[in-house]
Amino acid sequence: MQGLQPLIAFAQTARRGSFAAAARDLGGTPSTVAKSVARLEASLGVRLFHRTTRQVTLTPDGERLFRRCERVLSELDDLQADAAGTRATVGGTLRLDAPVTYGRKVLMPVLNALLRRHPELRLDLRLQDSYADLVRDGLDAAIRVGELQDSRLVARRFDAQHLLLVASPAYLAERGEPLRLDQLAGHGAIVFRLPSSGRQRPWQFRNGRQAVSLLPTPSVEVNDGEGIVAAAVLGLGLAQVPDNMVVDAIARGELVELLPRNRPPAMPISVVLPTSRLQPPRVRVLLEALEAMPGRATR
Known part of the structure; x- marks a missing residue:
């Protein structure tokens, strides 16, 4: 060629x-x-x-x-x-992959501000809960939650999320509130079915310094995070979901956090890049925007 x-x-x-x-x-x-x-x-x-x-x-x-x-x-x-030496503005198409709910609730406002600052920048945002292949799919970057497994990618941690155990006030009035981990077995469980494998995601807790993983017997299985929140609001059982999914429902009094002292350690949220080589301006401004996210240091 x-x-x-x-x-x-x-x-x-x-x-x-x-x-x-x-x-x-x-x-x-x-x-x-x-x-x-x-x-x-x-x-x-x-x-x-x-x-x-x-x-x-x-x-x-x-x-x-x-x-x-x-x-x-x-x-x-x-x-x-x-x-x-002629680039005064940032342009081109920023191709980004992100988890669905995090992308909608947390990332979209950041990207909105970024596009307003750089009118010539275009966005190709792909929201999905399965992992994309950055090179095969032609992506500039992807947002990943949790510890990273692929050592070939360049990662920068910029945020974190907590897993909260929640239930509706109506459910708790009917079934009672669990006060210890060993009381969870008597409650209905709304669990997340992983789209990639079809398996149930375990509930994660911390008991003192010890990490605890539980596989509750599910009363409801859902493969979508927002669907789990909706089921919990309706009183179908206990659910463990990321804090960004339920913060609004908790503020409205639709859900209550349970066992807050048993929260597991925060899960890292990283932006991953296909290579550490010189990044184009559209990627550099994305990284800067993520580093400057409001409330990032307190999460």
Whole structure:
């Protein structure tokens, strides 16, 4: 493969869906763009597009390459602008993955302020509770909760969350309030079923200096955190969920925290990056915004 031109031709064709439109954007001819893409396919040994007389669409191999290509070309644009000393504003598309509820409740206000400070910045936010592959999915960064397992990623801890055991006042009036860990067995349990494995997530506690893990017999199983909170508000049992999911319900008196002295240690929240190399401006301003999050030091 010779230089970046085949990648540029491929990426623009993928964006526009035709060789003719890509050629107009690049100032060339459709045949030149098509030949450049064909040379790229030959050098990689894969077909990148399904071709018809009217349009071209990405193959699965083409989709994977396009996600990575978009990030690489965007970073090259940033580096060129930095080298020329012309970047006065932050632009491009920030591609970020985050857990659903944390993304909605905590991250979205931070990103809103970031976009207002940098009007030329665009956001591609993917909310999901399963882990994304940063390189395969072409992501700039991802938000991860808990201890990190993948040592290949570069991580910066910027926040933390607590797991709270909660129940509704109506449930407690009917069933009584557990005052010790050994009293939990007599209560209904709303448990989280992990989307990745289908297994029940254990409840975590601390008894003095000792960590305690319990697998309660579930009366309700839910694979969504907000669904667990809704079930708890309705009085279906006890639930253990992150504090950011229930802080509003507790403030409204819909839920009560139980056994606060048995809370487990706070879980770290980190932003992970695919590499420690020079980060483009859009990633640098994200990191700065996360470090400056309101209330971060008190969590």
